[in-house]
Structure formats: C-alpha cells, structure tokens
Amino acid sequence: MKTQQPNCKKFLFVSRWGETLDVINTIKQEGHDVKMFIEDKASKEIGYGFVSKVTQWEKHIDWADIIVFDYTGYGKIASELRAAGKLVIGGTEYTDNLELDRNFGQAELQKHKIKVIPSKEFTSFGDAIKYIETYPNTYVVKPCGETQELKQLLFVGSDDEGLDAIRVLKAYEKSWGNDFGNFQLQRKVKGVEVSIAAFFNGNEFIYPINITFEHKKLFPKELGVSTGEMGTSMFWTKDSPIFEATLLKFQNTLAKHNFIGHIDINCIVNGHGIYPLEFTSRFGYPQIHIQRAGINEPMGEFFLKLAQKKQFKINVKKGFQVGAFIVVPPFPYEDKKTFNLFSKDAVVVFKKNGKEGVHPMHLKKVNDEWLITGNTGIAVLVTGIGNTMKDAQKMMYNRISNVIINNGYYRTDIGDRWTEDSDKLWSWGLL
Incomplete structure (x- = not known):
C-alpha cells in the first residue's frame, strides 16, 4: 500500500541491467516518486507494472531530487552531476577503475600497503x-x-x-x-572467502559495516559452474579486523574522489593473513536486497542521508540475514531460444497470500501477476532473517516453499558454510 509522505522526493534510478527493481519498488511504496531507466536492451521490460519507466534518463535530470546509478561505468557522469550540485549515489572514474581494471585494483591495494596474491x-x-x-x-x-x-x-x-x-x-x-x-x-590461496562491504557518504564510511559470505556455484556443496551468485549470508557489525586491514585504508582516497555509494572488497583469509581478491564499487546483487532485509529504516530516507553526506549510523537488525535466488532456464547461461521456450512470461505463483521476503528481480507486473522477463532467468530473491544463522535459513526456506515457479531451481544450502567458516575465523582472530 503506497502512503504519500510529506517529505516525498523524486528518485531517478539509472540501471545497467534492471537489478535494483526491488529497491526501487520499495522506495516507491515508501511514498516517493520514482522513475527507472534500464540501459541493456534485452532487460528493458524489467520493472514494467511495478514502477514508472523512462527511455532517456538524461531528460529527467532536472526533475530528479536524487539520482542513483546502480552499476560501474557511470563514474564520470555521476561525478559531473555531483559537481553541478545534484544529489547522486554512484561511482567515480577512480572507483569504476578499481572494479573494471583488475591490474589497477591490485596496484591500488599495494599502494595502500595491503598484501595481495x-x-x-x-x-x-x-x-x-x-x-x-x-x-x-x-x-x-x-x-x-x-x-x-x-x-x-x-x-x-x-x-x-x-x-x-x-x-x-x-x-x-x-x-x-x-x-x-x-x-x-x-x-589460488586456500581459506575462507568473505566480503567486507560498507556505505560511504563522500567523506567517511557509515557504520555498521556488512560481512558477507557468497555462494557462487550453481549447485549445493559448491559444485558446477560459477554463476556470479546463487545466494548469500551476512551480518552487520560495528568493527572487523578484516575491514580495518582492507577497506578502511581507502577512506581518505575515497573521500578525495568524493565517492558516494556502496563498496565491497572480496577476500580470502586464512591463518597467514588477509588477501583481497577484487573490488565491487557499486551495490552488490543480491547483496543490496539482503541488506535491505536487515535495514530497519526506510530505504528512501537512507539513500537521501547518504547522498546528502550526512553522518549517521544505519539502524540494522541484530543476527543474520540470508537470501537465495530462484532461477529458471537457461541461467547461468544466455540462450535466447531456451529462455523464450521455457521461461519468458512464466508466472510467479504464491501458494498463500503474502509476498513478505520475496524480492522481484527480472520481472514485470501484468494484471497484478508477476511475470518473468529479461533474458537471463533470475526470477526472485527470497530472504530470511533470524538471531541465529539456522533461524534465518529456516525463515528463508519456508518462504521459498510458498513460491511456485515452473522449472525454477535454487540452492538448498545457503548459509550452511557458516558453522565451519565462523570457527575458522574465530581461531584466526578475524571475527
């Protein structure tokens, strides 16, 4: 139910693939005015029926109170808009290079006196x-x-x-x-793979920070091809030895470049040390949606405070958050024929009413039905929260059992690694 707020703001989202639909839809439901642009042609239908779509985002710059870029590659224009006085969440040329140019990213880590593989x-x-x-x-x-x-x-x-x-x-x-x-x-270095993520307000990191464990392979027990992501478990913390050894060392540099947004560094850690692998200098997917499940304040207000360079603490839930993608053929591959045959316009069905914890991904809404669109086959993300990892998993898998998607598949072990990973991290003094 949309409730109009007295402090309603105009949000313009410039999206590469349409991955931020869930966040955009949430901000709309909070009572803000929202417009969404998607750059990728095959993803253009994503969001129809959920939010207002535009075909040329540049024409809406003056209309917007705040502009959000959800991917790397927009750093130059984001910086120019900030310099012109607009409120902008998004990268800079420097942070784009950290992610897109692996050599540059590694060189910057060394420059900041951080050990690399x-x-x-x-x-x-x-x-x-x-x-x-x-x-x-x-x-x-x-x-x-x-x-x-x-x-x-x-x-x-x-x-x-x-x-x-x-x-x-x-x-x-x-x-x-x-x-x-x-x-x-x-x-290759053996150890625990862990990501350290934080929001940055142009001057400094905003606390708490986010510790994330990604599950990248297609099948349970880390079998099959790398997909980018099948699901993630996470928690928020006010301090972390891994954060202090990596991201925190970039605080002055990020401030110098006036970066406003989200940045993540993926590491392998073991008894010998912390080894950063790569940067993600934008929202992570599905990370941002699982983070939303753990953030207690309205996302629109949260983004505004960040873009306005305010100093604040994020109001987050204690305990753990987990999320798993439900995907359809041909995921994780791109094959238009297979997608059209098995998945295009397939309906997301809910056994019982209530979409709590089910986040729309590559979907459109027609007559109030959620239909799969795009071309890669990521249907929904389902999240769970809890005081323990087991509680969060139980909530998530209960919610998944309420969703019927023809030919849908998902991993059944998101969060299972936590017991072993946390034991190791404790023993190395990294938790």
Whole structure:
C-alpha cells in the first residue's frame, strides 16, 4: 500500500541491467516518486507494472531530487552531476577503475600497503599457458573488462601443476579466439572467502559495516559452474579486523574522489593473513536486497542521508540475514531460444497470500501477476532473517516453499558454510 509522505522526493534510478527493481519498488511504496531507466536492451521490460519507466534518463535530470546509478561505468557522469550540485549515489572514474581494471585494483591495494596474491595479466592464451608450464601451481583464471560480466568464465583450479587451468585456457582459445580480451592468472590461496562491504557518504564510511559470505556455484556443496551468485549470508557489525586491514585504508582516497555509494572488497583469509581478491564499487546483487532485509529504516530516507553526506549510523537488525535466488532456464547461461521456450512470461505463483521476503528481480507486473522477463532467468530473491544463522535459513526456506515457479531451481544450502567458516575465523582472530 503506497502512503504519500510529506517529505516525498523524486528518485531517478539509472540501471545497467534492471537489478535494483526491488529497491526501487520499495522506495516507491515508501511514498516517493520514482522513475527507472534500464540501459541493456534485452532487460528493458524489467520493472514494467511495478514502477514508472523512462527511455532517456538524461531528460529527467532536472526533475530528479536524487539520482542513483546502480552499476560501474557511470563514474564520470555521476561525478559531473555531483559537481553541478545534484544529489547522486554512484561511482567515480577512480572507483569504476578499481572494479573494471583488475591490474589497477591490485596496484591500488599495494599502494595502500595491503598484501595481495601474486597475479599476472595476459592478452594471449599461448603466453598464459607457457607461464603455467614454467611456474606450475594452482591458478584462478579471471577475465578482465567487459568479459568479467560472464561469471561462468571465471575458473578456479584445483590441480597443483595447473593442468586444469591449461585445459580451460585451450578451450577458451578455441571458442573465443581474440574476442576474449585481457585476463588474469592469480595464484589460488586456500581459506575462507568473505566480503567486507560498507556505505560511504563522500567523506567517511557509515557504520555498521556488512560481512558477507557468497555462494557462487550453481549447485549445493559448491559444485558446477560459477554463476556470479546463487545466494548469500551476512551480518552487520560495528568493527572487523578484516575491514580495518582492507577497506578502511581507502577512506581518505575515497573521500578525495568524493565517492558516494556502496563498496565491497572480496577476500580470502586464512591463518597467514588477509588477501583481497577484487573490488565491487557499486551495490552488490543480491547483496543490496539482503541488506535491505536487515535495514530497519526506510530505504528512501537512507539513500537521501547518504547522498546528502550526512553522518549517521544505519539502524540494522541484530543476527543474520540470508537470501537465495530462484532461477529458471537457461541461467547461468544466455540462450535466447531456451529462455523464450521455457521461461519468458512464466508466472510467479504464491501458494498463500503474502509476498513478505520475496524480492522481484527480472520481472514485470501484468494484471497484478508477476511475470518473468529479461533474458537471463533470475526470477526472485527470497530472504530470511533470524538471531541465529539456522533461524534465518529456516525463515528463508519456508518462504521459498510458498513460491511456485515452473522449472525454477535454487540452492538448498545457503548459509550452511557458516558453522565451519565462523570457527575458522574465530581461531584466526578475524571475527
């Protein structure tokens, strides 16, 4: 039910893929005036029926009280708009480069006196194969630039000699040729993978910070291809040794560049130290939606305070939040024929009334029905909260059992790693 607020503001969301629909819809329901633009052609239908859509966002700059850019690549225009006096949440050219140029990101970590895992960038598959043959080890193959959006191309090796990485590089050479672009070989380090995330108000980090554990593989027990994300567990904390050793060291630099938004650094940690892997200098998906489940204040007000450079503490729930995607074919691949055959316009059905904790992703609304659109097959994100990880999981899976999506699939173990991961983190003094 939309309740008009006396302090109603005009929000313009500039979205790359339509991933922020749930947040936009929430801000609309809080009583604000909202318009949404989606850049990606195949994703244009996302949000129809939920929120007001525009085809040229630039025409609405003067209309907007606040502009939100939800992806990297908009840093230059976001900075120009801020300089012109607009309230803007979004990156800068500097923070775009942290994420999009892996070499730059690694160099900046070193510049800020943060230990990094050895890595080397290549433009030729042959050179990379020779390198592995010369320096046999376990390697991770990481695409750079635009190709890194195709998460299934990220390969994490397990062979001590790097033979599996060589096989993958040969396969990429056959299928991609010269279109693959630059890529990195990074030594694989064993440990717990954890992300440290925080909101930044242009001057400093806003507390509490967010500790996130991502589940990237398609199947339970970390089997199958990398998908970018199948689900995440998280909690909020006022301090963290991992945050102090990584993101906090960037506070002055981010302030110098007038960054306003969300930034995340993904790390592998073990008994020997903390090793940052990469930056995400924008909202994370599904991270922002699971964070929303743990934030007690209205999202519109929260975004406004952030854009206005206010100093405040985020009012968050204690305990844990978890979220799992329900996806449909051809996810995690792009295959228009399969999508059209199995998934396009499929209805999201609720057994019982109540959509609490079910966040629309690549959907449109027709006659009050939620229909799947876009082209990648991410239908909904379902969240749960609780004082313990088990409580949060139970709530989430109960909510999932209320959702029927034809051909839908999801992971049944989101949050299960917490027991083992937390034991390790405690023993290393990192929690």
